[in-house]
Amino acid sequence: MRILLAALTFLCLVATAGAQDIAADGPAATPLQSLLKEHRAAIEQGARRGIGPAIEALRDSGLPEARLILEKWQARELWLRKADGLFFLAESAEGGYRLTDPATGEAAGSATRDEVIQIRPNSGIRAVLAGALVQFQLTDPNPAVRAAALDAIARRSEAGHLDALRAVLEDEPDPRLKARKARLERLLTISFDPDPDARIAAIEGFAGDIGVDVRAALNPLVATTRAVAPGEPPAGENIARRLSPGSEALPREAAYAMLVEAGLAPPRIGRAEIRAALAAHVEGGRVGGVPVAELNSDAARERAYAGLAAAGLVPAHLTEAGIDAALAAHAFYDRYAEADPRVTEAAADALAAIALMVGVNQMADLALDALSLASIYFLAAIGLAITFGVMRVINMAHGEFIMMGAYTGYVVQQFIPDYTISILVALPLAFAITFGAGVAMERLVIRWLYNRPLETLLATFGISIALQQLAKNIFGTQARPLTSPAWLDGSLVINDVVSISYIRIAIFVLALMFLGLFLFIMRRTRLGLEVRAVTQNPRMAASMGINPDRINMLTFGLGSGIAGVAGVAIGLYAKVTSELGQDYIVQSFMTVVVGGVGNIWGTLLGATLIGFLQKGIEWFNPSNTLAAQTYMILFIILFIQFRPRGIIALKGRAAGD
Amino acid sequence: MRQSFVAKNPSVLVFLACLGLFTLGVSVLSEGMGIGLISTSFVKTLGKTLCLCLVAIAMDLVWGYAGILSLGHFAFFGLGGYMIGMWLMYARTEGIVAASLSNAEIPPTPDELRSAIANQIFGVVGSSDFPAIWVFAHSLPLQLALVVLVPGLLALVFGWLAFRSRVTGVYLSILTQAMTLALALYLFQNDSGLRGNNGLSGLQNIPGAEGVPQSVISVWFLWASAAALGLGYVIAAFVVSGKFGSVIRGIRDDEARVRFLGYSVEGYKLFVFTLTAVIAGIAGALYYPQAGIINPKEIAPIASIYLAVWVAIGGRGRLYGAVIGAALVSLLSTWFTGGRVPDLPLGFYTVSWVDWWQVLLGLSFVLVTLFAPKGIGGLFDLVAGRRAPDRHGADLGPDPGALREKEAER
Amino acid sequence: MSTLLEVSGVSVSFDGFKAINNLSFEIGPAELRAIIGPNGAGKTTFMDIVTGKTRPDEGDVLWGEKSRSLLKMNESQIAQAGIGRKFQRPTVFEDQSVFDNLLMALKKDRAPWKVLFYRETAEDRARVGELAEEIGLADQIGRKAGELSHGQKQWLEIGMLLAQEPRLLLVDEPAAGMTLAEREHTTDLLKQAARTRAVIVVEHDMEFVRRLDCRVTVLHEGSVLAEGSLDFVTKNQQVIDVYLGR
Structure with missing residues (x-):
């Protein structure tokens, strides 16, 4: 109410002043010129420090030209005529x-170079000018300008903005901008309102809001500095907490260091100082009566130092008791920069509530991350689940098929510059190429080694190292780019905490599609039926007219082909190198083994478990992804202890005991 | 008793004689002790090769005889290297630091000495304190004990967990690979206490032998490696010769049957796994002082797979096969990747062996697995006139590790 | 007559299929018993339970005079306790000689450490020779087991069982794939063995069972259908129904 009244009075004043302007004649007489003239010294001098009142006066003058002047000033287009101290806009003539x-x-004549001075505000002043202009921009008819003004306030807010915002709040026609203005007004209230109750109300209004801006406004309120005072802390300080020296928050050494720094106690003499002091006082092979050769223990050094101190050569060694007494005589505490305890308390409460919400949202974000990691593992492992799970054939070259898929994507992009089309071409092409490679490998190597899983493991490893080196020879060792189409750039931002990139969403969708495809092939097609038959009983299947050789070949090709497609997907967000496959092979095996062999749902569960586990461990120790992987593998080794056949295990005789 | 062992294993005497002749020959031709025909670096390469042969014997025991395709034995090898490397690095740094501090006006306290050493060693990973695992690093005997104990205990714990839950076949292989990967990733961290990916370096400088030139030290290590290899071969031959050998070969071919005979299969597997881990650790402890540096890359799972490749190419299930495979493949690898093999011009393309050796190795390995399961060892059978049984393609047992028809002898 | 093995109320199911359903069974210390039954009656699963390969869902298996429960023991402990098993298909160690096969089976300390330092004595060699004689493989003793004929492998496996000196022998279809002469030899071996220990023979072949001349237990759908002499059970209407179909 009070504010409203003030605003009304102000408006009336401006109106009368405006009426007078028109009556006046000539530039010298305008209120603008007189205002400028009043602050001429400050404006001309152009010092950041003294400019504030001048700009404020202009801003608050209510003159219609004020905005123009400020803008021109900011743009270095304001000139001062030396003769009469009037300000003009000027252009070269x-x-x-x-x-x-x-x-x-209106035109106001011309001037020679010597008659006028250009006002050149430095960057500091231009910033202040920008701050002052915000007020005008807030009421600009163009919504984009108003939005930009709000951005500017949010970036660097100052006390003056609060009133400006409040003045224009009601008149904002655009509801979205109005909401932003209202939010900003509350944020500014927290920081700048002189009335503590208004601030507390604003703070409490933000409880549970996870916006970064809110945290940025609240955090300075609860920021503390550590202080020490003799006896008791001075009254009137807003103390966050008292600290006792020797506690975990304030170790004894640190407490004493604070005393020393505050000039409240003499500096301590450390080992290094003792050593330096001794070295400085060596006399004839002895220091303080102790032979130098004996100074290889702390006790001997203490003795020597005591000797020097007794001789008055060095300051006496501080005793532990002395330190304790000094510490006891002083109060150590953290104090808030904000003086009002009610405000800090409200801010701390609000931050606690926010922290809870942020935690919940971080969990959600983590879950999204884990889900996307799980879908990557699933994508990498599904081909393996087919070859290893269905055929009991272990394919160490699976990772290299993933790599081949990724390189296919890269090569296709060399020929088709449009990223969208090239990805659409690369996906089936990668499938075709790795399908072919898989079939060739099955025909040439693996079928000779059925029932010899260990030999298969080693032979496919041989193929793996050959393929890896081949890729190195062809594409070189440096990483090749596989660029995603523009529509996959950026991320889906849900709020300030939760976001997920579109590529990851695409990979998730791709993983789901493959799950669907796999289920469809296995359950609804002739091929799937035959695959299941051959898996369960090859001899019986053969006697029913199914050709197990053909089925094995196709199954292996299918598994390899899916690896190739996974390679394109993985290549979109990882670097394409000849070692790309290696990075995924162990995790893929883990996924299949943990999930349970021969069951696609097991693979899905395995991928989910491993993805969530890895993200979960990373959350505990975010700085160290290596440790996360180590612990994850250890967990899996232990997991297999308890479920040796995976999450979904085949039971009974079919499990091949 | 003794006589029957040698009589049963005539290859042991032949092997020891060959090894002795080889060592003597290299010593005579070396720079350090002999006429200087073989360079010091090549003596080191040969010494390292002997260590690799030793770890290959361990691999052959565990895979060729007991049927456990372990993809973790190079991890044990690396651990052995790390254990001896800790002492080498500590003792050498101690010497350097003591020498530099002795010039100061005031003699250093033990604490100062220790923290100066720590600073020197761990400066690269931004630390200046000794991690807890270095507590024995000052003592050679303790660190030597750890060479045996650390790989042994790791193998014991891991093996106990894995065998107890009846993990076999490829599952076990993948599990051992996971263990290796976990260990390598752990060691890659800077705060693992073993200098992260910098690893331990300067191991070729033997504390207490500062005055001895590397050319002589290389021959010492050659002798030590040869002695370890000879001893390892005899121990391995002893283990596989008697009833114990029968049992573990039985486990390889048909584990369930051995169990129904009343043998605790898990105990035997654990014994072999741990014993071979210890042998691998010792081999590593001899290898890395000759290599001069050890870092976590050495432990990466691929190294262990290569170990299996060597044994397979040499011919698994026979000890001399493992030695031949390891020696041949590792020496050829050194030769080919060293860039000293002339390029092969094909007209349209010139084959540079540095680039193509891996491809050749990978493919030849596939060919060996497919067509010559006996590996190079099979050549000896040709000479001796031994033939594989004609079993119409049937393996000698139902287990994944069982001998294949072509691997067996009549 | 005291019981050596007592199986009581045992059930086990695989994925919902009840392979063994509330089965109870007893055998004395020196008795020959044949178990017959159609395919899927649970004969092999029964053996798996006794030898520790399969854990039953409920019920108990008690062993010996002290009635120790076998369910808490693993396969090798059960074997050491004195239960030997012969599989349907001959399982011998094909890469090792007949001598090595038998030596491995000899009743000796089975701890790895003891086995590592074990060297055979003249006594052990003599015992192996004796066993080889008994199973008719004395002249094959140096050959690799993989080279033996099917019947010879069966005998070698029986010989290995005897070498274990078990108190209970479980024999799964010993006569499958044998010639007539080989069958007779096998029958003699089993009868001979049953004088000093319990022998359970699982068999399809009625002629072979008749030759064994012992008590017969008929299994059907995982539980005991009838028990008695062969003539008695073959007159049982239920047994006839099961075998001939309803």
């Missing part, structure tokens, strides 16, 4: 400048 009166926009 023959022999000097053509002047324009800022208030009326």
Whole structure:
């Protein structure tokens, strides 16, 4: 109410002042010029420090030209005529400048170079000018300008913005901008309102809001500095907490160091100082009566130092008891920068509530991350689940098929510059190429080694190292880019904490599609039926007219082909190198083994478990992904102890005991 | 008793004689002790190769005889290297630091000495304190004990967990690979206490032998490696010769049957796994002082797979096969990747062996697995006129590790 | 007559299929028993339970005079306790000689450490020779087991069982794939063995069972259908129904 009244009075004043302007004649007489003249020294001098009142006066003058002047000033287009101290806008003309009166926009004659001075605000002043201009921009008819003004306030807010915002809040026609203005007004209230109750109300209004801006406004309120005072802390300090020296929060050494720094106690003599002091006082092979050769223990050094101190050569060694007494005589505490305890308390409460919400949202974000990691593992492992799970064939070259898929994507992009089309071409092409490679490998190597899983493991490893080196020979060792289409750039931002990139969403969708495809092939097609038959009883299947050789070949090709497609997907967000496959092979095996062999749902569960586990461990120790992987593998080794056949285990005789 | 062992294993005497002749020959031709025909670096390469042969014997025991395709034995090898490397690095740094501090006006306290050493060693990973695992690093005997104990205990714990829950076949292989990967990733961390990916370096400088030139030290290590290899071969031959050998070969071919005979299969597997881990650790402890540096890359799972490759190419299930495979493949690898093999011009393309050796190795390995399961060892059978049984393609047992028809002898 | 093995109320199911359903069974210390039954009656699963390969869902298996429960023991402990098993298909160690096969089976300390330092004595060699004689493989003793004929492998496996000196022998279809002469030899071996220990023979072949001349237990759908002499059970209407179909 009070504010409203003030605003009304102000408006009336401006109106009368405006009426007078028009009556006046000539530039010298305008209120603008007189205002400028009043602050001429400060404006001309251009020092950051003294400029504040001048700019404020202009801003608050209510003159219609105020905005123009501020803008021109900021743009270095304001000129001062030395002779009469009037300000003009100017542009170059023959022999000097053509002047324009800022208030009326009328021509005001011309001036030679020597007659006028350009006002050149430095960057600091321009920033202050920008701050002052915000107020005008807030009421600009163009919503984009208003939004930009709000951005500017949010970036660097100052006390003056609060009133400006409040003044324009009601008149905002755009509901979204109005909401932003209202939010900003509350944020500014927290920081700048002189009335503690208003601040507390605003703070409490933000409880549970996880916006970064809110935390940025609240955090300075609860920031503390550590202080020490003799006896008791001075009254009137807003103390966050008292600290006792020797506690975990304030170790004894640190407490004493604080005393020393505050000049409240003499510095301590450390080992290094003792050593330096001794070295400085060596006399004839002895220091303080102790032979130098004996100074290889702390006790001997203490003795020597005591000797020196007794001789008055060095300051006496501080005793532990002395330190304790000094510590006891002082109070150590953390104090808030904000003086009002009610405000800090409200801010701390609000931050606690926010922290809880942020925690919940971080969990959600982590879950999204884990889900996307799980879908990557699933994608990498599904091909393996087919070859290892269905055929009991272990394919160490699976990772290299993933790599081949990724390189296919890269090569396709060399020929098709449009990223969207090239990805659409690369996916089936990668499938075809790795399908072919898989079939060739099955025909040439693996079928000779059925029932010899260990030999298969080693032979496919041989193929793996050959393929890896081949890729190195062809594509070189440096990483090749596989660029995603523009529509996959950026991320889906749900709030300030939770977001997920579109590529990851695409990979998730791709993983789901493959799950669907796999289920469809296995359950609804002839091929799936035959695969299941051959898996369960090859001899019986053969006697029913199914050709197990053909089925094995196709199954292996299918598994390899899916690896190739996974390679394109993985290549979109990881670097394409010849070692790309290696990075995924162990995790893929883990996924299949943990999930349970021969069951796609097991693979899905395994991928989910491993993805969530890895993200979960990373959450505990975010700085160290290596440790996360180590612990994850250890967990899996232990997990297999308890469920040797995976999460979904085949039971009974079919499990091949 | 003794006589029957040698009589049963004539290859042991032949092997020891060959090894002795080889060592003597290299010593005579070396720079350090002999006429200087073989460079010091090549003596080191040969010494390292002997260590690799030793770890290959361990691999052959565990895979060729007991049927456990372990993809973790190079991890044990690396651990052995790390254990001896800790002492080498500590003792050498101690010497350097003591020498530099002795010039100061005031003699250093033990604490100062220790923290100066720590600073020197761990400066690269931004630390200046000794991690807890270095507590024995000052003592050679304790650190030597750890060479045996650390790989042994790790193998014991891991093996106990894995065998107890009846993890076999490829599952076990993948599990051992996971163990290796976990260990390598752990060691890659800077706060693992073993200098992260910098590893331990300067191991070729033997404390207490500062005055001895590397050319002589290389021959010492050659002798030590040869002695360890000879001893390892005899121990391995002893283990596989008697009833114990029968039992573990039985486990390889048909584990369930051995169990129904009343043998605790888990105990035997654990014994072999741990014993071979210890042998691997010792081999590593001899290898890395010759290599001069050890870092976590050495432990990466791929190294262990290569170990299996060597044994397979040499011919598993026979000890001399493992030695031949390891020696041949590792020496050829050194030769080919060293860039000293002339390029092969094909007209349209010139084959540079540095680039193509891996491809050749990978493919030849596939060929060996497919067509010559006996590996190079099979050549000896050709000479001796031994033939594989004709079993119409049937393996000698139902287990994944069982001998294949072509691997067996009549 | 005291009981050596007592199986009481045992059930086990695989994925919902009840392979053994509330089965109870007893055998004395020196008795020959044949178990017959159609396919899927649970004969092999029964053996798996006794030898520790399969854990039953409920019920108990008690062993010996002290009635120790076998369910808490693993396969090798059960074997050491004195239960030997012969599989349906001959399982011998094909890469090792007949001598090594038998030596491995000899009743000796089975701890790895003891086995590592074990060297055979003249006594052990003599015992192996004796066993080889008994199973008719004395002249094959140096050959690799993989080279033996099917019947010879069966005998070698029986010989290995005897070498274990078990108190209970479980024999799964010993006569499968044998010639007539080999069958007779096998029958003699089993009868001979049953004088000093309990022998359970699982068999399909009625002729072979008749030759064994012992008590017969008929299994059907995981539980005991009838028990008695062969003539008695073959007159049982239920047994006839099961075998001939309803």
